[in-house]
Amino acid sequence: MTDFWNGIPDITARLDAVRARMKSVVGSDRFPLAEAVERLIDANGKMLRPAFLIMAGRFGRRPKDLTDLAASIELLHIATLIHDDVIDEADTRRGIPTIHSLYSPKEAVLAGDWLFSRCFRLASDSSSPGNARLLAALIGALCSEEIHQDLDRFRWPRSARNYLRKIAGKTAALFSLALRAGAVETKASSANIAALTRAGYAAGMAFQIMDDVLDYESSSGDMRKPVAKDVREGLCTLPLILAIRADPERILPRLGPGKPDERAVASIVDAVRESGAMESAKAVASAYTARAMRELSRLPKGSASDDLRATVERLLSRTY
Amino acid sequence: MTDFWNGIPDITARLDAVRARMKSVVGSDRFPLAEAVERLIDANGKMLRPAFLIMAGRFGRRPKDLTDLAASIELLHIATLIHDDVIDEADTRRGIPTIHSLYSPKEAVLAGDWLFSRCFRLASDSSSPGNARLLAALIGALCSEEIHQDLDRFRWPRSARNYLRKIAGKTAALFSLALRAGAVETKASSANIAALTRAGYAAGMAFQIMDDVLDYESSSGDMRKPVAKDVREGLCTLPLILAIRADPERILPRLGPGKPDERAVASIVDAVRESGAMESAKAVASAYTARAMRELSRLPKGSASDDLRATVERLLSRTY
Numbered sequence: 342m343t344d345f346w347n348g349i350p351d352i353t354a355r356l357d358a359v360r361a362r363m364k365s366v367v368g369s370d371r372f373p374l375a376e377a378v379e380r381l382i383d384a385n386g387k388m389l390r391p392a393f394l395i396m397a398g399r400f401g402r403r404p405k406d407l408t409d410l411a412a413s414i415e416l417l418h419i420a421t422l423i424h425d426d427v428i429d430e431a432d433t434r435r436g437i438p439t440i441h442s443l444y445s446p447k448e449a450v451l452a453g454d455w456l457f458s459r460c461f462r463l464a465s466d467s468s469s470p471g472n473a474r475l476l477a478a479l480i481g482a483l484c485s486e487e488i489h490q491d492l493d494r495f496r497w498p499r500s501a502r503n504y505l506r507k508i509a510g511k512t513a514a515l516f517s518l519a520l521r522a523g524a525v526e527t528k529a530s531s532a533n534i535a536a537l538t539r540a541g542y543a544a545g546m547a548f549q550i551m552d553d554v555l556d557y558e559s560s561s562g563d564m565r566k567p568v569a570k571d572v573r574e575g576l577c578t579l580p581l582i583l584a585i586r587a588d589p590e591r592i593l594p595r596l597g598p599g600k601p602d603e604r605a606v607a608s609i610v611d612a613v614r615e616s617g618a619m620e621s622a623k624a625v626a627s628a629y630t631a632r633a634m635r636e637l638s639r640l641p642k643g644s645a646s647d648d649l650r651a652t653v654e655r656l657l658s659r660t661y
Numbered sequence: 662m663t664d665f666w667n668g669i670p671d672i673t674a675r676l677d678a679v680r681a682r683m684k685s686v687v688g689s690d691r692f693p694l695a696e697a698v699e700r701l702i703d704a705n706g707k708m709l710r711p712a713f714l715i716m717a718g719r720f721g722r723r724p725k726d727l728t729d730l731a732a733s734i735e736l737l738h739i740a741t742l743i744h745d746d747v748i749d750e751a752d753t754r755r756g757i758p759t760i761h762s763l764y765s766p767k768e769a770v771l772a773g774d775w776l777f778s779r780c781f782r783l784a785s786d787s788s789s790p791g792n793a794r795l796l797a798a799l800i801g802a803l804c805s806e807e808i809h810q811d812l813d814r815f816r817w818p819r820s821a822r823n824y825l826r827k828i829a830g831k832t833a834a835l836f837s838l839a840l841r842a843g844a845v846e847t848k849a850s851s852a853n854i855a856a857l858t859r860a861g862y863a864a865g866m867a868f869q870i871m872d873d874v875l876d877y878e879s880s881s882g883d884m885r886k887p888v889a890k891d892v893r894e895g896l897c898t899l900p901l902i903l904a905i906r907a908d909p910e911r912i913l914p915r916l917g918p919g920k921p922d923e924r925a926v927a928s929i930v931d932a933v934r935e936s937g938a939m940e941s942a943k944a945v946a947s948a949y950t951a952r953a954m955r956e957l958s959r960l961p962k963g964s965a966s967d968d969l970r971a972t973v974e975r976l977l978s979r980t981y
Contacts, residue, residue, distance in 0.1 A: 352884040370801060373808045424774060447811055448768060452803045453745060458801035461781045465794050473793075475787050481690060481778035484771045488693045491767055548862065651937040 344654065345387045345400075349648050352392055355408075359391045362412040363419075366459050374452050377440050381419055384435040389656070391415045394521035396652065397537050399645035401527020409467035410526065413460045414519060417480060420456035423449055472522045475585035479518055486510045497596045501582050505546070513545030516648040533640060540636035544653050547629035551657060554576035554622050557613055572601060579625065581609075584618035592616070630657045665707045665975065669968050672712055675728075679711045682732040683739075686779050687710065696963045697760050701739055704755040709976070710822055711735045717857050718840035718970065719965035721847020729787035733780045734839060737800060771885050787812035792842045799838055802835035806830045815895035821902050825866070831871075833865030853960060864973050865948035871977060873898035874942050876924035877933055887930040892921065899945065901929075912936070950977045 350397050360382060367378045391411035405530035425431075426439040427449045433439060441502050451618045458481070465473040486507055520541035524534045559568045571578050585592050591612050595605055613619065633653055642648040664674050680702060687698045709730035721807045746759040755760060761769035777800070785793040795798040796920050805877040809896055840861035844854045848939075877900050879888050892897050905912050915925055931941065953973055 370754055370805055371809070372805050375813060421774075424770050428770055439772050444812075446766075446810055450744050451811075453770075453805035454741075454773075457774065457777050458797045458804065462794055462797035462801065465785060465790060466796065470785060470790065471673045474782055475776045477782035477785065479778075481775050481782065484775035484778065485690055485692050487772045488768055489691070491771075492693060492764075580750070612687075615852075648938070 347654060349651060350644075352395065352648070355395050355411075356388050356392060356486075359388065359411045359415060360385075360394075361414055362408050366416065366463060368458075370459075372446060373430060374440060374444070377443055378423075378452065378456070378471055380437050381422070381434070381440075384437045385419065386414070386435075388415055390418060390515060390519045392652065393516060393649075394523040395515070396645065396649050397520040397523030397529075399648075400537065400640060401529045403528040405527050407523060407526060409463055410522060414465065414476070414522075415462035416460040416463070419478070419481075420453045422482070423453040423456065427453070455563050457506065468522065468526055471598060472525060475518060475522070479514055490576065494576075495598050495600075497575070497577045497581075497585075498610045499582055499585050500578065501579065501586075502612055504577070504579055504582055507551040508546060508608065508618050508651045509542070511545075512549035513542045513640075516545030516548070517541035536636045538637040539608060539634045542651070543629045543633035543636060544657065547626045547633060547657050550622060550626040550629065553621060554579075554580055554626065557610055557619060562661050567607060569610050572606055572609050575600070578619045579622045580613050582618075583621045584613040584616040587616040587618055587621075588612065596635045627656070633657075666712075669971060670964075672715065672968070675715050676708050676712060679708065679715075679731045679735060682728050683736055685905060686732060686736065687776075690779075692775060693770060694760060694764070694940060696818055697763055698743075698772065698776070700757050701742070701754070701760075705735070705739065705757075706710060710835060710839045713861065714843040716965065717843030718847045719968075720844055720853045720857065720960060721849045723848040725847050727843055727846060728737050728881075729783055729794070730842060733783035734796070734842075736776050736780040736783070737796070738904065740773045740802075741803070743776065744773040746853040747773070750941055788842065788846055791864065792845060795838055795842070798908075799834055801829045802834060812895065813897075815918050815920075817895070817897045817901075817905075818851045819897065819902055819905050821906075823904060824838040824897070824899055824902055828866060828869040829862070829928065831865075832869040833862045836865030836868070837861035843920075858958040860953045860969075860973070862890040863949045863953035863956060864929050864977065867946045867953060867977050868898055870942060870946040870949065874939060874981045876947065877930055877939060887927060889926050889930050892926055892929050895920070899942045900933050900938045902938075903941045904936040907938055907941075908932065928937065946977070954979075 344626065346356070348489070363382050364379050367382065368375045372378075391414055394411045394414060394618045395407050398405065423440055426434055427441045427446045431439050432442045439449070440452050461473070461477065461512070464476050469475075490507060512594075517538050518541070520537040521534060527536070552573065556568055556571050556578070572581065581592070592609065595609050596614065597605075601609065632649065637646060637650050637653065640649070687702065688695045692698075701809065705924065711734055714731045715727050716735060725761065728836050738818055740851060741920050742754065746754055747761045749765045750761070751759050752762045759769070760772050781793070781797065785794050788796075810827060837858050838861070839842070839852060840857040844857045847855070873891065876888055876891050876898070901912075912929065915921070915929050917925075921929065950973075954970065957973065959968050960969070
């Protein structure tokens, strides 16, 4: 994962400091599962959200150490992953046994709750009340969207507008919050705050659409089975929505009210790929990427905006 | 439950306002499970925590509407109940089907998370940053204690000091926070804040000890089986701790590393009752009750302190 940050100076060291802060939080207050959560922190990915926050802080007029707020945002992410693993009954995440499998669902639910509380505390200690509130509002929106999505499983809702609204409230809102909070905390100009907020939104939209496209493109295991996790779980993402629109006769009969078997999954994936929907979805993502880059180009020239543009470009090309 | 507040003027109307505020929060933001959570709010008990908060607010020098903060504290309580029901796989609570049984554990975990986030948001909107932080710290402590307790199940730890520390971080901390926050928000004198904080702590200790005593005293169902939920779940509370101290030869052989069967439960309950531990545990609770009343007597005379004393007395006599 370190590779991702190659050629973007400083950020690795800053993220190491965030990771250390996260561990010191987890190691405090007699928290009984500290070791297990620390392993999750070590196995954690690129740490995009804290990186965005820190990079946005470079546009401020009053520099400020954002380590605590960055740690808070990433702890929140870890808390949601822990709860996701309970919900999905996952045994491992990134090769690390989940808390739910090491202990029990009970411990995992409580560990997630504990992290939520520490993350709110850290956010309210280290940021303006406005940003702490924004963070709380965002978590609420994320949970709410997740519930909506779950209740819609296997109903195959076909509205591209609802899909876009859903990811706007999820990935786009998180990216946007990270960039906005970094700028607000360091007293950036309102023009820069607005450009960063909009860039984060557009980048988040592009990122999530590409994520959903990749789910149809990649394959796993010896048999090179399509991953198609979304179809298996009854989720209707942009490629499938656009494929239904392009070729309803072929696709609709394959979508039922229950979990599809392997053959059905393979035939849905083939139909989506052959419908041209992948290309259409990528075009939507590209439009959002272009919008993100346009917003970033409004920022003052210099290494701060060069680094941020390089990150977004790299992220959306998805070669890492 | 209304009976409990008989003769304590105003409080029922104030608690109705808190309940209405809780429902308006739950009904906002496209929250998909609003109806199910509203039913939980209606079936909710005495609403002790918000009542304490509001009653403490009467000692302040600058009166303030505490409805929002009270709603936040009680929503937090509801959130923990929802997560408890997932963990315990309970089908009903107070006769109402649990969210976990109506939908799925996934929805229940997310609904609890959503409520957590709304509760933090409401707390940070409606209280001083200090109280919002205190609330976040307290949730963290509660989760942490719960995990400790769960990891200790069926190990029958026998330290009265650890038991007292555990309930201090749980019920006592919550009661104490409710009274303290009401006083702080309305700018009570520091002497009154201190007396209320200490009274809440002592009342919480007494309340929890009596709760743990009642678990050995009451019986349920046609066969009048002892409830003894704690023993069944492998939890070692004060009556059992004191019974082991009084009569180790009789009790220790009955405590194993796994769930006891009905006969074992009945024999442990008999042994605890006959050891004199119930009386000793009640004496400890009485000492805390006396301490709570002593602290309350330091408050200015008047209906505010009369009402609060009546509530604590009523609560700790446990006739409701």
